[in-house]
Amino acid sequence: MRTDHILHRYGLPLEERVGQLFEEWVRDGRSSDQLLTGRGFFTVYSWYSGHWPDHDIAWSEYVTASYDLIGGRDGWNAMLRERAVCESCWDTYRLENMGVCTGCMRYSCYACGAHGSCAGELV
Numbered sequence: 001m002r003t004d005h006i007l008h009r010y011g012l013p014l015e016e017r018v019g020q021l022f023e024e025w026v027r028d029g030r031s032s033d034q035l036l037t038g039r040g041f042f043t044v045y046s047w048y049s050g051h052w053p054d055h056d057i058a059w060s061e062y063v064t065a066s067y068d069l070i071g072g073r074d075g076w077n078a079m080l081r082e083r084a085v086c087e088s089c090w091d092t093y094r095l096e097n098m099g100v101c102t103g104c105m106r107y108s109c110y111a112c113g114a115h116g117s118c119a120g121e122l123v
Contacts, residue, residue, distance in 0.1 A: 007040045007105065014047055014102035014120070015055075022062045036066040039107075042079065043100045046123040088112035099123055 007017055021044075025034040036044055048055075048063050070076065080096035086109035098107050103120020114122045 022059050025062050035069045041066050
């Protein structure tokens with residue numbers, strides 16, 4: 001997906017990166033090429049679920065379009081059943097038992113929690 005270059009701008013808070021993603025999506029005519037999948041979707045969807053009241057309702061269109069692209073509820077549930085590696089202790093868990101850092105986009109198990117070297121939020 002063409003969104004990776006924006007999501008991996010680690011110096012910017014995730015909120016700014018999501019704003020840029022939304023703006024590019026609108027500018028590109030709401031193309032599915034600008035929607036999120038994989039780790040990017042997991043990060044933004046997990047973060048947005050806890051922050052949506054703080055943002056323009058139009059952002060929810062972008063998140064919803066990405067959700068639909070991955071297959072809606074069935075796609076989300078399948079994603080949560082996937083296995084991922086904690087990038088701190090290297091143990092493997094189902095994604096539903098993991099978090100992802102909004103700063104550096106690394107998966108982390110809840111036993112390891114947030115890592116001190118990054119100012120991101122574990123969602």
